[in-house]
Amino acid sequence: MRKALLRILPCLIVLLGLVMARPAYPAPLTPSPVMLANVYHSGIALGDYWVSEKYDGVRGYWDGEKLRARSGAIIYAPAWFTAHLPKTPMDGELWAGRGQFEQASATIRQLTPDDEAWRHIRYMVFDLPGHAGTFDQRIPALQQLVAQIDQPWVQAVSQFKVADEKALKRKLDEVVQSGAEGLVLHRGASLYRAGRSDDLLKFKPFDDAEARVVDYVPGKGKYAGMMGSLLVEAPDGTRFRIGTGFTDEQRRKPPPMGSLVTYRYQGITSGGKPRFARFMRVRDEP
Structure with missing residues (x-):
């Protein structure tokens, strides 16, 4: 039991650090009528x-x-x-x-x-x-x-x-x-x-869309101790991971929990998820 705890402890520390480092996302504003x-x-x-x-x-x-x-x-x-x-x-x-x-x-x-x-x-x-x-x-x-x-x-x-x-x-x-x-x-x-x-x-030469960050997945290998991928949720409730397109700095300080991110993709899988989803940016919310 002790050995098992020691194996998972680093992952738990990374998850705790990611969550504690990100402040609660602010209450929604009234959007500009655009x-x-x-x-x-x-x-x-x-x-x-x-x-x-x-x-x-x-x-x-x-x-x-x-x-x-x-x-x-x-x-x-x-x-x-x-x-x-x-x-x-x-x-x-x-x-x-x-x-x-x-x-x-x-x-x-x-x-x-x-x-x-x-x-x-x-x-x-x-x-x-x-x-x-x-x-x-x-x-x-x-x-x-x-x-x-x-x-x-x-x-x-x-x-x-x-x-x-x-x-x-x-x-x-x-x-x-x-x-x-x-x-x-x-x-x-x-x-x-x-x-x-x-x-x-x-x-544009590719599709893009927005999804809300709902969780962080710890990185492995060269990304150990950083964010490996984002778990996001599309407006229709579909959840999927975005694991590419990030700089090392963005992996160390990932988008805030609850924030909207823009991602690019190439079509939809048979399971209804974006194919080859790649992070582009946090949506323009100063």
């Missing part, structure tokens, strides 16, 4: 949609007074960053450049803003939530508003049309090879409505 994208699928009328680059940053919702994350949490930007923003609500992405999500996320999560770090952040504005018109009508209104703001870190996202699916896929290949995450398609006739629908579609 549009959310479905996954692109063949067969849609591409002529009805505008296309833009999908910026790999942190969602930034300007409510007319404060800058907020998708979760509803306040983003503590420097005063100069928001000083010229209007009373008009704006929706966009706080972006540090292609392939620089970690930099953007680290900058935006700070409760005391790092002035120098924020100099590398751009607010890529792609919609006007308070405008009553269609997206076709919101595009010129947005461009005019951004021109009035006249600050280099506030930019209107460029929107364009494609002739057919072949041209769309060609454009996807082009932006991905340049380091972008993918494309976004926005129905021109759509009104701004919070929630997920086919009015907004994301088109």
Whole structure:
């Protein structure tokens, strides 16, 4: 019995350390009323949609007074960053450049803003939530508003049309090879409505989704003493492990218990679980 206890004691210590190191996840906030994208699928009328680059940053919702994350949490930007923003609500992405999500996320999560770090952040504005018109009508209104703001870190996202699916896929290949995450398609006739629908579609070379962290699995071998994988739960209640995509630092300090993480995958198994699930990031909740 004593030998058996000695064998499992290291695992128990790792589990206890992981749990004790992570604070209880805060109570849910009231989410920002933003549009959310479905996954692109063949067969849609591409002529009805505008296309833009999908910026790999942190969602930034300007409510007319404060800058907020998708979760509803306040983003503590420097005063100069928001000083010229209007009373008009704006929706966009706080972006540090292609392939620089970690930099953007680290900058935006700070409760005391790092002035120098924020100099590398751009607010890529792609919609006007308070405008009553269609997206076709919101595009010129947005461009005019951004021109009035006249600050280099506030930019209107460029929107364009494609002739057919072949041209769309060609454009996807082009932006991905340049380091972008993918494309976004926005129905021109759509009104701004919070929630997920086919009015907004994301088109990327892989699928991604979100799941909530419910437990830690201790690592083995070179990951002994660290987190080996996350046990997560999808919105439909499906539980599965995510064991790849982490840096050593993330294994030493894994995502908080109860937090939402974004993962990428390649299809679904016969058992209904994501195939080849790979960790991408903790969802943008400062």
